[in-house]
Amino acid sequence: MGDKSTPLLAVLQLLRKYNLKGTEDILRKEANLGDVEYENLDLPEVELANILTAHHTESDPYSYEFAYDSLKKFVENSLDVYKYELSTLLYPVFVHMYLILILYDHNEHAIKILEKFGPEQDEYYQDDLKRLCAVKNKDQVKGNELAEIYSSNKFQVQLSRDASTQLKRYLHEQKSSPIIINIIKNHIQIDVCDGPGRSHAQVKSTLGGLLGEASRNENRTKVYYGLLKEPDLQILPAQIEDEEEAEETPDKPKKKKAKKDNIFMKKPKSDPNAPPNDRIPLPDLKENDKVEKGKALREAAKRVQLGPECLPSICFYTLLNSGHTAICADICDDSTLLAVGFNNSTIKVWTLTTVRLRGMKSADKLQDIDREAGDVLVRMMEEKDRETCRTLFGHSGPVYKVSFDPFKTMLLSCSEDSTIRLWSLQCWTCIVVYRGHVWPVWDTRWSPHGHYFASGGHDRIARLWATDHHQPLRIFAGHLSDIDCIQFHPNSNYIATGSSDRTVRLWDCLTGTQVRIMTGHRSTPFTLAFSACGRWLASGGGAGEIQIWDLSSGLPSAAIPPASNSPIHALAFSRDGTILASGSLDSTIKLWDFAIISDENINEENGNAAPTQKEDKFLLRSYATKNSPIKSLHFTRRNLLLAVGSYDGSV
């Protein structure tokens, strides 16, 4: 068997690495190795270590089963204080045993061990195991996504100091069978932290990531999760308001003024957690945008305060005759436009008000317009257009996400064809095609302040773009699997990404580094939403669970268990941050009391924060639709909930 030479080659490579020429030559002669093999000597570091350390156990596949059994017994017999922490070791050891057995051609033993111990692994690992068990011989290990992730990364396990001492003692006893020692040494990163062992619930809350938990050190950086001050608006909208007031209610301006001031004063003068306003350069507001902002603030003044006593009304937009063709939907910030991305690479934009979708006039007509006129933006639009729906063509694959910019002049879309397109909502054409992603782009989002946008996709890399650059400004690499969802922080300084490796990460736009890595999701997160205050991040998973993360610590602060197995594809916080709405593929919209969730966490901050898992405590209401899976949720500025779903008649 030619494979016999693999360990020899490994030794040769090791000798060469340490520059032991003489020994190398002798060994080469003795082993009678061909030149070709010798020349091609280039084993990856990890594999090399693998081969060398595991070499002598290679002959005895039976010992693996025994070793795993012994480790399991050790975990079960240890004290409760350490038990749960130590039990997190079982899964990575098990996976690597399987991979090593496959690597050394003991396929039957590998399958045997999988069948024996596989079902007893935690439920959220079962999907991974199913994917892994497709790998049945060592040729398949190379090139298999999951096996490569496991063999080229270390699995993170957090142990308290006492638990790790226990483990060391145990490993010391096991000296005669070094299988587990080797695996732990090579593939598992043990993060020892001081303090008492964690309880079952605590351990469980952060488990579930593809490669175990986040290490504590990674979440040390301070995150400025506060909101930006909005200085320019303190002057500007007031003046607009005055005009309005003069028109609308000339009789009692005083009362209104007082009220309005409250709204503008509401933002704390100096939020200690807010980043400096110029941390990220933000574009200056254009005249038009300012008007838009002013309008937004005025609308916000009429906002309904929501709470368990006062639930929002929901307006549901059903897409008829769309079947499975509609994929994604977005409603613009002032709730006047709805965009839907379709399977057949088109995008449709509907107007939700009586305002028609007007295009721009033709070039020669535009020449006649006085460019200095105040209403030039209105004048340049074609008056004759009466469309209520417009279709945008350009992509060559399913459109996975559409997103309106905050000022309603542009639309972003990303697609299977690995491009991101920027569309103008004035001339209704594609303006820019952003290329950079290699594979399908799953999600793209605007920054809340415009100008920037972020995208992530199958190539596991998130990118930060500015509309005026055709190259990304930042590249965020680190996820181990597809980036399925992405979201901008309300202060535009951070980007959150959720990935198929079941982690949610927070990236700093300024430095391009990862500042938070959050584990605890049991399935792929498909949607992310920041709370209105910027401190909390909610993510909805493929198995229907919702996780709430505290950005200040990077720890999960609440986990809402799934009501059904259908994935959640839409999350939205009400504008006042008291209600979280979730929409799922099982055609229900659920409202959660977010005030309780956040209050509890703030109260618990001093003590030991154990995430709460009581579903009914948070659930306010559940609304079923008629076979219309929810594609998107959006709170209007007055806190009316808009939902979009496509009617699925076939069910």
Added chain:
Amino acid sequence: MSDSELGYGSSFTVDSVKVIAESVGIGNLVDDAAKELADDVSYRLKIIVQDAMKFMQHSKRQKLSITDIDHALKVQNIEPQYGFIQPDSLPFRFASGGGRELHFIEEKDIDLSEILSAPPPKIPLDVSLRAHWLSVDGVQPTVPENPPPLSKEAQKLESVDPITKLSKPANKDAAGKPVCGKAARLKASESVHVKQLATHELSVEQQLYYKEITEACVGSDEGRRAEALQSLACDPGLHEMLPRMCTFISEGVKVNVVQNNLALLIYLMRMVKAMLDNQSLYLEKYLHELIPSVSTCIVARQLCMRPEVDNHWALRDFAARLMAQICKTFNTSTNNLQTRVTRLFSKALQCPSQTNNESGPSMVPSMKESEKTPLASLYGAVQGLAELGPEVVKVFILSRVRWLGERVEGALSGIGGADRLAAGNLKHQLLKVLAPVVRAHRQPPDLPDDYKREYGYLGPSLQQMVSKLRSSPTGGNAGGAVAVVTCTPPLLPSPSPAPGPSLAPAPAPAPSPSPASVTIQHTSQAHAKTIESVASRNVVITSSAPQSPAPSTPPPQKFVIVSSQQKNQTQPASSAGHIVMHSSQPTIVRSQNAPVSVVAKPVFARSGSAQQPPPELDDLSHLA
């Protein structure tokens, strides 16, 4: 997790690889090669499917489609598979032979020229947007766009097994119909819950709705009536009002049949039709009120003021169709609905000789009465049976055709315009109903003499019809009722308590349409024993069979079983009782078969005035 165990290591078998190899022309694949191939192919397929899952998930679907596979292949730099379409289901066929078993998908050859010559397929409808309120201030409105607050399955479950309702915790939120306003505030402050006394308490809006709908349905404005019926037929969330609606209908029929107000009866039947058509309602609980009403409209002796002019035949036809629809929808092995209905009609057709044999001597006095079963009722019974299918016609009408013929003959030759008209109608109807059955039943040589001998008076005409049918090419379908419902001949009285004609509900306490005054059938059962026939023939149908205790399935409190144990019981099996009516005045006790005239109070102010306009023609056009 058993399915996960299944998941580990499933792969192609060597056999299937060999079969596939054969299908592409490789006959002699060695086992080792097949094994290698099987492993490799399984691995590759799994990887592709795993990738395709991602595309499915991002398309926000829960069903893998062919495009997902294509995209997954594209991601792996493999040429996509062209030319596959995705039908809704893939039926696997099974074939075995020569010791081998095979599952395959049947693919038929497609004739291209056929496709080319066929008209182009319809353009699919364009995507459109529609908005509705899913919730208003936290409460889900019951509009057709929203799912009904109580699904049909839940209503069914509740009617079959009411215990589930008790065992279910009063779930606040999940039902989508939340506690709101005061109740919610009470809940929030953790105060004491007061259990509601009535299970069905209509909100003010619902009461208004009830009032509007009932007024519109029996009012004179045809436009409003159409709207009201449309609402009854489509709106979800009416189930809370059902008891009232059903009582309204049954009371209305009782009164108006006495007053011979054809128009109102038609309107009421249209209400029944609308409710039956409503997809979100489950009516089984209320059949005990609906069936007597509907059957009254089929077989009542007189339904209108001027039988010789008014077209009460259309009402009978319409009601008969309704009855068939009810039977089709609600017949189960426990309630034997169709059997009971069939028996009801067949009794009306019973000819004296038969009744004589079946029942004892006590029958004799009533025999003459039954002989005089009005022709209109006979017509109704024939029509009712005809709607239940050809098998029923064969068993119940054909066997009595001779006697029916005599009645028709007698009436036609007699005097009295109304009777002659009725006899003509009955004859026409009999011929229409019987011809297809006879045609299927008899072999071709149709000799007038044979027919005459076998079918009596109607024989010759029947022969003409049949031979006409045979000669016409589309004759096969002329019968109208083309064998949908078959029924077991209900020769034995069934003892099971179910909503049938032999069952009577507890009477509603007050014949008033006001919703508050109507209670549901859980009230006293004692009153139920009196059943009155309002039409002057006054014969009562009750089940004479001794009532055994109910079989376990249907909840006993739902229906009141009329088990009259009185000695002087009339002989229901023999009496040609054609009308089942329940008096709204239970105090009137039937006296020994003697004619009793029941004066029912007018239910509606409007109907009391008896100034109801005669049914307009367009009413009848609806019925047809």
